[in-house]
Amino acid sequence: MKSKPTIEDANLTRRQFLRRTTAATTTYLVVPGSVLGLNGATSPNEKLNIAGVGIGGQGAADLSKMESENIVALCDVDWAHAAHTFKRYPKAKPYKDYRKMLEEQKEIDAVVVATPDHLHAFVSMAAIKLGKHVYCEKPLTHSVWEARQLAEAARQHKIATQMGNQGQASEETRRLSEYVWAGAIGPVREAHIWTDRPSQGLFNEYWPQGVGRPKDTPAVPETLDWDLWLGPAPERPYHPAYLPFRWRGWWDFGTGALGDIGCHAFDPVFRALKLGQPISVEASSTRVNTETYPLGSMVTYQFPARGDLPPCKLTWYDGGLRPPRPAGLADEQVMGDNG
Structure with a gap:
């Protein structure tokens, strides 16, 4: 059993103290450099x-x-x-x-x-x-x-x-801004951004939009806590039309093609053209319902002049819609594949 400290332990001479501490410090532990954060490693x-x-x-x-x-x-x-x-x-x-x-x-x-x-x-x-x-x-x-x-x-x-928004940390995005700022393509007065989402080619889709709520109510999978998945959203029966991944097109869960892809595609344009608040926004779309975002839409933003930069019209297209093909583009040249 460990003995209790006595009054004698407190009456060490300086010589005794140095002798004991020296003996104690001569025993040391060799540890890997990574533990100490050496050679570029994180402790x-x-x-x-x-x-x-x-x-x-x-x-x-x-x-x-x-x-x-x-x-x-x-x-x-x-x-x-x-x-x-x-x-x-x-x-x-x-x-x-x-x-x-x-x-x-x-x-x-x-x-x-x-x-x-x-x-x-x-x-x-x-x-x-x-x-x-x-x-x-x-x-x-x-x-x-x-x-x-x-x-x-x-x-x-x-x-x-x-x-x-990982793509916006890329060298390509920074280089695009530098090209525009250096005047390599001249003053930009019009820009177009498009995506095929939610469509995937002519006959497939990444997720449903422009559709109503499912009528059937299949059983909830045993491994899924449906109530926790709904969280703050209004209560509704489980259906595999919502998850995984396909929730993006539903008003209660996602933000549609514009919200899902727009934050990727808008950012380099906003940065390069130094865009701020638009002075007007005009939108048109396919049929809208209370459950899902429209199958396709066009949204036009008008931006004022910014310093030496001229006013700019920016148009967004989704659902496979695209801007008119430029007259100067060769017949065999592809007009981008996704914006």
């Missing part, structure tokens, strides 16, 4: 504790770029769809409810949010209010109001945030 003490929410699709790809950090928690409402990600990070604790995850694992430093769009703001806000840094997939939120609330919360809690 374990400097690694972030990362949690992922919505890890069956894009969230898995996002986490794969963060493996230099500690992946400590994984959350998905469909454990079958996300099984490959749970398997890849066996040390991470699995969850279905992000609220429980944030409550239980206080050591989380940052959260990757890659859920369907209608949950982005709710998961991100919960993390931000706890002082967690957030990387949220595009589109940032399901509405403009939600985006403004997140921006205010991020400023208030002084945390780092980033939206997953």
Whole structure:
């Protein structure tokens, strides 16, 4: 049994103290350089504790770029769809409810949010209010109001945030801006952006738009928590028409082709042309219903002059619609494949 300290232990002479401490410091431990952060390695003490929410699709790809950090928690409402990600990070604790995850694992430093769009703001806000840094997939939120609330919360809690719009960190996007700023193509007064989404060729689709709600009500898969998947959305019966991936075209869950692809395609144009707020927006589309976005649409934005840059008209097309073919384009030359 370890003896208790006595009064004699407190009456060490300086010589005795030096003798004992010298003996103690002559025994040392050899550790790998990586533990100390040498040779470019990151010390374990400097690694972030990362949690992922919505890890069956894009969230898995996002986490794969963060493996230099500690992946400590994984959350998905469909454990079958996300099984490959749970398997890849066996040390991470699995969850279905992000609220429980944030409550239980206080050591989380940052959260990757890659859920369907209608949950982005709710998961991100919960993390931000706890002082967690957030990387949220595009589109940032399901509405403009939600985006403004997140921006205010991020400023208030002084945390780092980033939206997953990976292409805009590319050298190609920066080079495009430099070409335009250098005047290589002259003043730009008109720009066109298009996508085939939600269509995929003439007869296929990436996700449904322009359709009504399914009438049948199949059973919910055992591995899916349908109530958690719905989250803040109005209650409705489960149907495989909504998930995975196909939720993008439904008003309650996604943002349609414009929201899903526009944040990729608009950004380089806005950056290169230094666009700000439009002075007018005009839209037309195929038939609209209360369940899904239209099958195709055209949206025209008018922007005022910006310094030495002239006014600019920007037109968006989706659903396979395209701008008129330029007269100077050779017959055999393809007019872009997707904007």
